Amino acid sequence: MSNLLPSKPRLFSRGEWPEAKRVADVLRAETVGGALLLLAAVAALVWANSPWRDGYTGLRDLKIGPSSLGLEMSLAHWASDGLLAIFFFVVGLELKHEFVVGDLRDRAKAAVPIVAAVCGVAMPALIYVLVNSIGDGNLTGWAIPSATDIAFALAVLAVLGQYLPSALRSFLLTLAVVDDLIAITIIAIFFTSDLNLVYLGLGVLPMIVFWLLVRRGVRSPWLLIPIGIITWVLVYKSGVHATIAGVVLGLLVPVRPLAEGEPSLCTRFEHRVRPLSAGLCVPVFAFFAAGVTVVGGGLAAAFRDPITLGIVAGLVLGKVIGVLGATFFMSKFTRAELDDDLAWADVVGLSLLAGIGFTVSLLIGELAFGAGSDADEHVKIGVLTGSLLSALLAALVLRTRNKVYRRIQESETLDTDADGIPDVYQKAPGGA
DSSP: OGGGSOOOOEESOOOOHHHHHHHHHHHHHHHHHHHHHHHHHHHHHHHHTSTTHHHHHHHHTOEESOGGGTOOEEHHHHIIIIIHHHHHHHHHHHHHHHHHTSGGGSHHHHHHHHHHHHHHHHHHHHHHHHHHHHTTOOGGGTTGGGOOOHHHHHHHHHHHTOOOOHHHHHHHHHHHHHHHHHHHHHHHHHSOOSOOHHHHHHHHHHHHHHHHHHHTTOOOHHHHHHHHHHHHHHHHHHTSOTHHHHHHHHHHSOOSOSSTTSOOHHHHHHHHHHHHIIIIIHHHHHHHHSOOOOTTTHHHHHTTSHHHHHHHHIIIIIHHHHHHHHHHHHHHHHTOEEOTTOOHHHHHHHHHHTTOOOHHHHHHHHHHHOTTSHHHHHHHHHHHHHHHHHHHHHHHHHHTTHHHHHHHHHHHHOOTTOSSSOHHHHHSTTOO
16 A cells, blocks of 8 residues: 555656766766866966966966957956856856756756755855854855855765765766856856946847857857857947846857757857866966965964955855755755665755865955955865865765765676666666
8 A cells, every 4th residue: 555655756867868878978078177176276276376476476477368448457357257257158058968967857856956056055154144144254255155066976976986976976067067057147246347338238249140140050160169269359348247148148059959859059169168268277277376475474374354254154054054055945845855875964965065165266266356366365265175075075975985976886887788778777767
């Protein structure tokens, strides 16, 4: 008789094979990019604290670009406004996929990661404000500890040799996607200065042209890249942060295939641009952004600053309280149970991983306090310290579950009939 009762909803269920395969491919690319990001950050720290630090600052501050167009900027500025526009283009593609055909299209399934991401942004911001209010600090950087760097988090997992089950990987990616969406909104609303409506209106025109072309299946880089550059220049001149141009263009790309059996334009663009973003754009930005001086008293001064302390507390404590608390609340509200073989320790580990903030956190720090300022230097130390502590704590938690993860991975990759689809997905509804 009990078999006739409806089953309780599950948290972190495995899902369907096509989406699980896509998530695995995405995370594999992000893991490689994350490793390069780590190497770039370490190289910057070593060089910036060496006897040859003047060479690093000289390279970072070297200005190039056409001054007649108002585009003569330092290499660090080009990295944050230019290269990160490519990174945010990929974010736009990912957002479009998730909301149209991915996990976020299912409201019931999307509710948990969305609520967890929102709380995972709000709680670090609140903790930062609390620390800086008590310490008479600067509240301008409230959004800095709110961001999660998925590439950095996955690089940590790769180094530790962890094998997260597909359901946890999907949750982590979806959480990061929603987190990115909130961060983009924060940048667009709170860090737009001296808005020029003429340039902004002109910037809409190439966006429309881009949209019309991709709707018709045009994918020629010789045509689309110049349109993208024109859009970027106009948005930059409008006063809106130039990375927003990348997001908007990514959102305009069709996510459904034009013909049956063919990959969508969104998929094609993602496969081409993601390696460039993960392998070049983000590591170069990290190289120029992470070079903070920690010798000669700089570290001690930073940890007397409420800005640094607020960022560290926000990343390490705020993310855990927000993500874990929201997930637990949603489980009680929906009466959902964790999927088989999973435990709340896994959610704790994921919540700690969410405290690894880097790329977007450093970008928001530059926007909030100005690149090269004393406060920005303290932001870098806070972000690096908070991310490192979150990574170490996540390692301690997830290491205890490594045997379970290996067993789950073996079952999720077993393909006895060699048809390219693991057996567990063929047993699940819609998995064949």
